[in-house]
Amino acid sequence: MFNVDIIFCIFAIVFAIFKGLIDFKPIKEKIRLTKEQQRKSIKHGYLYELMIGIKNQKELMIYRAFDFLKQKWKLEKVEYDKTEIHMQKINSKFNRVQESMSIVFNALIIIIFANLVKENNFTIGNYVLITMAVNVTTSNIYHLINQLAQMLENYTHYETVHGTAYYSEKYIETKVEGTEKFKLQNQIKISNLRFTYPNSKTEALDGIDLLINKGDTVVILGENGSGKSTLIKVLLGLYQVRSDSVLIDGIPINQFNKNSIYKKVSVVFQDYIQYHTTIKDNVGIGDIENYKDSNHMYKVLRHVDIKLNNNNLETKVGYIDEESINLSGGQWQRLALSRFYFKKNPEIAIFDEATAALDPMTEVRHFNDILTQCEDITTIIVSHRVGIAKRADKIVVMENGRILEQGTHTELIEIKGTYYNMWMTQKEWYQEEDKVTADVKQSVLN
Template identity: 35%
Template sequence: MEPENSYSFRQYLKDLSRYISPYRLQFFMGLFFRFTSDLSRLYPAWAISRIIVLLSDPVSLNNPSEVLKIFIFWGMVSIYFSFSHNLSKYFGYQVAERASLDIYKETLSHIFKLDFAWQEGESSGNKMKRIDRGLDGVNITIRRIFDVLVEVFVNTVGIIFIFFSLDKTLSLSIVFFMTTYFLFSTLMLKRAMSQEKSVNKSFEDLGGVTFEALNNIQTIKSLSIDWGVNVSVDKQIKELTQKIKRRIFLYQSRGGVQLIYESLFLFSVVSWIAWGIIHGQRDVGLLVLFIGLFGKVSTSSDELTQVTQQLALAKIWVSRAMAILKTKPIIENPEKVDIQQTYPPNWKKIEIKKLAFDYSKKSALRQISLTIHRGEKIGIVGMSGAGKSTLFKLLLDLYEDYDGDILIDDIPLKNLARQSYIDHVAVVLQDTELFNMSLKANIEIAGVRGITPRQDLEEVIRMAHLSSVVEQLEQGVDTIVGEKGIKLSGGQRQRVGIARALYRQPDILLLDEATSHLDAHSEKEIQNALKENLHKFTTIVIAHRLSTIKEMDKIVVLEHGKIVEQGSFAELLNNDGVFSRMWKEQKL
């Protein structure tokens, strides 16, 4: 079931009030000024009808003071309206913007906490669309309160009250019209909104494809494969166009029926009042007042149905964001904090016991057992698909739905608060991901929160052999590296990843093909630099080039998710097993 189907209007209001609450003073000030300004707008129609009645009375013509008072008060009301109407929006729009930014920030922050399995099931474009739509939903809802809803409420209650004091039958007829108009419009709106949901989901999917394409623009330009993306986009747009066509038809047919009903009602009531005037039962002032205020009645009825449509759509958008917020992370679940343990800083060993993990219904690791002592350097090798990267993901605590155990001393990794653990871990991935900010910021972002880094920025730049790169950049370490680090080469990006890991000064360092994008000279220099510092960490290295792990204390060979060999480089080379064959193949 789609999340918006179970998202009630009551829950929508409850969530909305939570985001308004920090700004409730401004919110209520805006409501006060909007309420009183709309109330003042009802006065002119009454004033005109009253003036007509007075001017048609010969007695009143001899004493124009009452007419003068009406004009003076009318002027005062007009001045107040001009002041209060804009002031209400000044307060209300601020609340709308700030509350919408709050849900944006909260949703984004929550996404960062959700499990990696959830992240893999949602495209980046889809996530971005849901965050943006949540912001828009809250913003639109609060703005419509100040743009329409207060005005509709004041007009409806005020006009009914005015006519009730003059003619109860007329007042009841207006209540009947507004009630039937709204109910009828709402029934027709349901069909249109059902189609709106379908269109909304299609836009999310299209946005996801577009985001992914733009996010991989270098590949698309390099291989000139934009035609493939365009084919996919064209197909989605054709399907979306048909859905939009149906949506427009439903909305417009609804509007046409509303207009016919409104016109018939106006004709009927004006005829009824005119009949009363002809027979001396009503005066002309009532007809003038009704014609003057019915414009507000019909406008309010129409605005109410339109804003209902907009709020229904905003509710869908907010529900998509709230569905994210209501998704509970398993690994970084706040409810587990009180029962989780903190990272033991003086641990002696990491013990992997009968570790098994299935990934996408396929066995990735099978009964792996391994002991890693503090300060050891461990190499992990194997063919593609052997399970090397999967083991890294489990050591990074990205998944916990595995069988067996990963123990830090005697504490299961599942029982450790992830943030407490991960603050002491650094990783260099095969493809280093950089942000569209300065080189300096891309390194310093790895610093542990609240802790002054022990490693100097210039020192890690030197250790990662980035100094020559910095010298070539126009603004040095303050140079913006571009989206995904596009201004840097693959090797340069990988050096930034190494500098980032060294800057973190972790207890546990994970290197996943960390020098795969480097030339032989740079690789040798960085290997020497790492060799100088690896004694500071417990290091686990995934390597394709076996020559890079000669200095490891232990090498583990994986095949089809199992450990088939382990030992030192020399021992495995002499065993004439899987490792030895891999070595000989690389030497050819």
């Protein structure tokens, strides 16, 4: 090409450089949009996983929060799609510019070659040779510059791009949907209750017999794996069991409509969800129908003694958003407890290891306050600590899916069995609380 005419060399090099430099121009905007896409992708991806995550289903069903989260996901997805469209428009714009340059360049090559043919009698063979040489030269130079531009863009993202792994665990949902409207008038009766998880040969619940009267406070104690949480999920209708195993005022639990149960039950699970959105969402999901009741929400936040950004309800928490405040385990647990306080007029309150992240003294104080709130509510507390058991109407001690002992604190202390051993081991944790309670009583008497 150089031997035929130097003008083709100059044109080819200049064109390739200018075409390649165009790839550098949108880099900053593309980097900004890519980061924005990543942030928005994390948000709508998180909400999507929140909705479909197996371990989340029990809480979402009970709080009837699926449609609420679906709407939030839809809004985030729309924002993500807008950013994606903007990115595509930028790519299309600069592609059009480069294509236009290619058309103009090829036209100039044809014009220049035509003039040279006219003056120097160039042959068709020269034309083919020049065209191929120009294309190879411009293509190689352009791709070299293009690769440099991509390397620059990729390098900017290198340290911020990480792989994401998702973990899920098996969850078995009861498939029977009843039609009865739930209402607890007298008692919950559990008779010879048995339950085995799929792919397991060991019974998680083995012949459970238990009577819970309306308004009772029942504390279920036991080590991990003793069957406490499984029993709770059966009582909530989340697991399928024999129809006569669990009766509500004589009616099998699977004959009740699930939503009617969940409307009357407030639950704080051990594996509660940390909603990485706002304080308002974390509290409001406890009672979606009253989500907009901000005054009640402020009272709840003051009650659980969590001070986050002056309890601004729109404060973002977690790690999904750059402006979010990350919380300690105790703060997350207080937010989970706030969902119980936010629920209006529940008939049953269940706490499944709900205060495990709190120290024993703080746990007892919280439960004393909870029981004060639950004077007319049937309350079931699952724990491996005995601190609150003294105030229970009934204590149930479980081991390997069976009930070992049940009775009041005084009754179980007298028989000196498993509960007695647990109490003697842990009682020193609560001596200060007993002293404070005694001092308060004494001051009242004085």
